[in-house]
Amino acid sequence: MKEPFPSTRANDQEEISIHLDAELLEQLKHLTNDPSKIIETAVRQCSGASAIESRN
Numbered sequence: 001m002k003e004p005f006p007s008t009r010a011n012d013q014e015e016i017s018i019h020l021d022a023e024l025l026e027q028l029k030h031l032t033n034d035p036s037k038i039i040e041t042a043v044r045q046c047s048g049a050s051a052i053e054s055r056n
Contacts, residue, residue, distance in 0.1 A: 018039070020028075028035035 025035065028038055032038060
């Protein structure tokens with residue numbers, strides 16, 4: 001069975017653009033110097049939850 005989150009190499013990644021509320025971005029910046037990592041993790045968790053739900 002295929003894993004929901006295969007390891008990605010740098011050349012397998014796509015660049016996207018999102019619009020965030022300025023206040024939310026400030027909150028993310030207080031957590032890390034790289035808010036994109038938090039956003040990537042959240043998207044991975046969401047898509048993983050969807051994959052698990054669709055199997056049930």
